[in-house]
Amino acid sequence: MSENPKAIPNKVVDLLVSEVLRKNNVNIDSAKSNLNDEQKKAIKDLVEELKTQVDSFVNQSPDKKE
Numbered sequence: 001m002s003e004n005p006k007a008i009p010n011k012v013v014d015l016l017v018s019e020v021l022r023k024n025n026v027n028i029d030s031a032k033s034n035l036n037d038e039q040k041k042a043i044k045d046l047v048e049e050l051k052t053q054v055d056s057f058v059n060q061s062p063d064k065k066e
Contacts, residue, residue: 009051009054009055009058013050013054
């Protein structure tokens with residue numbers, strides 16, 4: 001396992017997204033082609049916001065995590 005703390009959240013996100021798509025029988029390639037530019041931007045913005053939140057959580061001191 002990698003010692004990079006950012007690698008763990010990325011793996012968790014990949015796993016969760018993949019599982020949700022699989023359970024809903026979503027073909028990733030066809031879903032990508034059906035998104036318009038506004039939807040793509042919204043998804044990118046959401047991913048960046050989630051990344052910021054995860055990084056903030058990971059970098060917290062251990063006594064503040066509950």
